[in-house]
Amino acid sequence: MLEAESLHKSYAGQPAIDDLNLCVGKGEIYALLGPNGAGKTTTINCFLGFVRPDKGRVLVNGNDPALDNRRVRRSLAYIPEQISLYGWFTGVENLSYFTELAGERLSRQRCESLLIESGLEPDALNKRVSGYSKGMTQKVGIAIALAKEAQALLLDEPTSGLDPSAAYEFSRSLRALRDRGVAILLATHDLFRAKEDASRIGIMRHGRLVHELAGTELGHAELEGFYLEAIRD
Amino acid sequence: MRRRPVAEWRLLARAPASRAIVIVLLGLTAFGAFNGAQRLDEERDEIQAALAADRESFAGRRAALVELEAGRTEEGQFGSPRKAHQAILGARRPLMPSPAELPVISAFSPRPTPSLLPVGILTRHSDQQAGLEDPTNRLDGPFDLIFVTTWLLPLFALVLGCDVLSGDRERGRAALLASQGTPLGAIVISRLVVRYLVLAVPTALIVAATVVVMEWEQMPAALPALVAWLMAFGLYLAFWFALAGSVNAVARSTASAAIFLLSLWVAVAVVVPSLAGAIVSGIAPPPDRLQGILAFRDIEADLNRRRDEVTDAYYAASPENRPIVQGDEYEEYFVTELYPRQLAFDERFAPVTDAMEDARIRQARLLRIAGLASPTLAFTLLSRDLAGEAPERRRAFYAAADEYQRRWRQHFDHKLASMRPLTVLDYDGKPEFSVSPEPVPARWKRTVLPLLALGLSAAGAVFFGVRLARRATPFGGPLHAGG
Numbered sequence: 001m002l003e004a005e006s007l008h009k010s011y012a013g014q015p016a017i018d019d020l021n022l023c024v025g026k027g028e029i030y031a032l033l034g035p036n037g038a039g040k041t042t043t044i045n046c047f048l049g050f051v052r053p054d055k056g057r058v059l060v061n062g063n064d065p066a067l068d069n070r071r072v073r074r075s076l077a078y079i080p081e082q083i084s085l086y087g088w089f090t091g092v093e094n095l096s097y098f099t100e101l102a103g104e105r106l107s108r109q110r111c112e113s114l115l116i117e118s119g120l121e122p123d124a125l126n127k128r129v130s131g132y133s134k135g136m137t138q139k140v141g142i143a144i145a146l147a148k149e150a151q152a153l154l155l156d157e158p159t160s161g162l163d164p165s166a167a168y169e170f171s172r173s174l175r176a177l178r179d180r181g182v183a184i185l186l187a188t189h190d191l192f193r194a195k196e197d198a199s200r201i202g203i204m205r206h207g208r209l210v211h212e213l214a215g216t217e218l219g220h221a222e223l224e225g226f227y228l229e230a231i232r233d
Numbered sequence: 234m235r236r237r238p239v240a241e242w243r244l245l246a247r248a249p250a251s252r253a254i255v256i257v258l259l260g261l262t263a264f265g266a267f268n269g270a271q272r273l274d275e276e277r278d279e280i281q282a283a284l285a286a287d288r289e290s291f292a293g294r295r296a297a298l299v300e301l302e303a304g305r306t307e308e309g310q311f312g313s314p315r316k317a318h319q320a321i322l323g324a325r326r327p328l329m330p331s332p333a334e335l336p337v338i339s340a341f342s343p344r345p346t347p348s349l350l351p352v353g354i355l356t357r358h359s360d361q362q363a364g365l366e367d368p369t370n371r372l373d374g375p376f377d378l379i380f381v382t383t384w385l386l387p388l389f390a391l392v393l394g395c396d397v398l399s400g401d402r403e404r405g406r407a408a409l410l411a412s413q414g415t416p417l418g419a420i421v422i423s424r425l426v427v428r429y430l431v432l433a434v435p436t437a438l439i440v441a442a443t444v445v446v447m448e449w450e451q452m453p454a455a456l457p458a459l460v461a462w463l464m465a466f467g468l469y470l471a472f473w474f475a476l477a478g479s480v481n482a483v484a485r486s487t488a489s490a491a492i493f494l495l496s497l498w499v500a501v502a503v504v505v506p507s508l509a510g511a512i513v514s515g516i517a518p519p520p521d522r523l524q525g526i527l528a529f530r531d532i533e534a535d536l537n538r539r540r541d542e543v544t545d546a547y548y549a550a551s552p553e554n555r556p557i558v559q560g561d562e563y564e565e566y567f568v569t570e571l572y573p574r575q576l577a578f579d580e581r582f583a584p585v586t587d588a589m590e591d592a593r594i595r596q597a598r599l600l601r602i603a604g605l606a607s608p609t610l611a612f613t614l615l616s617r618d619l620a621g622e623a624p625e626r627r628r629a630f631y632a633a634a635d636e637y638q639r640r641w642r643q644h645f646d647h648k649l650a651s652m653r654p655l656t657v658l659d660y661d662g663k664p665e666f667s668v669s670p671e672p673v674p675a676r677w678k679r680t681v682l683p684l685l686a687l688g689l690s691a692a693g694a695v696f697f698g699v700r701l702a703r704r705a706t707p708f709g710g711p712l713h714a715g716g
Contacts, residue, residue: 048408050707069416070414076412078412079409084405086244098409098413101415103414144413
């Protein structure tokens with residue numbers, strides 16, 4: 001579903017991604033780990049078509065974002081680290097607005113049911129988003145992905161700043177999406193959640209994928225040790 | 234695609250700041266319209282009062298003459314309706330220019346073309362309005378619709394348009410927006426179109442309603458002018474929103490976009506018109522009032538010195554006008570001395586005033602060309618022209634006033650100079666003033682250049698803005714204020 005083939009990207013001569021190959025299948029959660037500047041966000045931006053690779057290519061469901069950006073983006077959903085919505089809109093109105101940008105028009109009832117499905121409390125649906133916590137806005141982000149019926153979901157450090165219970169709830173939503181067959185690529189620093197949720201984990205350093213392992217391969221402590229070893233210069 | 238403007242409208246309508254901006258602007262526009270309407274109303278009242286006074290004055294004199302001729306009254310020493318030098322010499326008739334198309338959009342006072350010009354046998358309309366020498370000094374003005382739409386509206390447009398994408402970048406929302414599948418350029422354009430309509434439609438409605446209410450009786454002339462003004466207004470506003478779009482395509486924060494757009498406003502609305510004014514004043518200097526005053530004094534002094542010669546020349550040229558009676562000292566002075574001297578003065582001073590009017594027209598023509606460099610200048614000139622403030626209109630009015638004065642003099646000249654008594658027929662046959670509107674091609678020729686300048690500016694800005702917006706990315710470009 002999500003494929004990167006011999007991907008290269010440099011900024012001012014500094015490689016951000018260096019010969020990256022990865023593949024995320026349907027119904028799979030792939031966690032990208034790595035220190036700041038390892039190339040995780042640039043990889044996600046390549047899939048979104050925000051950044052054009054210098055060499056190699058990315059494919060989303062067989063489509064190259066460099067060639068058919070609009071189709072690729074319609075089949076993707078994206079949740080950034082700091083998801084920011086329109087504060088003077090309610091959760092329902094934000095969902096309606098973003099789905100209209102995706103070419104969908106949802107009824108109010110449909111918006112409400114999607115937000116509840118994403119874990120938002122019913123009494124928060126029609127409150128202004130400016131009063132939402134980060135966890136609540138993340139749930140609106142999940143609802144946007146659900147509404148788009150996205151085949152792939154890209155997340156850039158989605159649990160940073162979330163308290164453990166909110167992170168747990170968020171993981172539950174991700175697993176529900178995975179069970180629906182959505183391919184999920186997750187860039188994160190959260191080793192615990194990566195280990196819990198991901199079927200495969202990739203570790204990046206200096207733009208290269210230095211290790212790839214199955215989520216079940218190691219325990220939490222071993223994963224941490226392995227990660228620290230892998231990113232050491 | 235078609236639903237996007239509706240979604241953008243909802244987004245804008247729910248933002249409290251946007252609602253406040255629009256409400257404030259509409260309040261200011263309504264206030265500007267009120268000021269213009271009030272000014273015009275006062276002006277029309279003054280005209281009506283002057284016309285009524287003129288009618289009553291002549292009707293009174295004629296009635297007194299009828300009474301005198303019927304022997305029901307006796308002729309007094311002063312104010313006789315039979316003696317032209319008493320009844321006519323000091324009489325001044327109120328002349329009005331042909332109505333301007335959209336006078337209500339301006340509350341400028343005094344009007345560059347006077348709304349009322351008193352003209353009599355002894356008057357010479359010289360430049361009575363100080364401060365009109367240089368039209369480039371008059372680029373701002375009172376709080377009227379021209380001021381609101383030319384200077385304030387662009388600022389409101391920029392405030393409303395400065396964060397259509399830069400604000401999303403600043404709050405980290407641009408990537409989420411772009412990931413939905415609609416290109417950022419399309420989002421920027423639809424947001425700006427919605428904001429454009431939100432400002433343009435109510436403002437245009439207020440202006441159109443004001444014009445319809447105030448110009449109802451001359452709608453055939455006002456309607457084409459209103460359409461032309463609305464077109465110009467639409468282009469002018471499009472220019473500013475297109476600038477906002479261009480800056481949003483690259484700015485990374487609202488602050489950087491706002492600072493850059495404010496700088497553009499200062500450049501386009503203030504600096505370029507001032508520079509253009511300075512250059513135009515250099516190429517075509519404004520009429521020199523001092524020279525006019527000196528010429529006035531020189532001519533007057535010369536004619537005073539040669540008063541007998543002037544009087545003799547007049548009666549030599551018009552022997553039939555020699556007085557048939559010996560007047561008193563007062564009559565002798567006004568009729569046989571002052572009147573011929575005034576005729577000689579007018580003949581010599583007319584080229585001076587004509588040259589001053591020509592200088593104004595030259596300036597106005599050059600300023601219209603300079604409007605190509607600044608849509609603000611072009612829009613101001615076009616608006617002021619439609620409000621009746623073009624020097625060409627003033628000149629045409631003064632020419633008509635001169636022609637009327639010639640006919641007025643011709644009618645009373647013989648009776649006045651020869652001191653023959655006036656009859657009822659003289660009163661009944663007195664010439665009336667009428668001024669024909671400017672020929673349509675000459676009138677609209679003045680509008681074409683500013684309209685073209687606005688069209689070119691708007692088209693260029695929109696073209697450039699759309700190109701930049703299409704390349705917009707969630708990360709923005711080089712305009713980056715802070716971190």
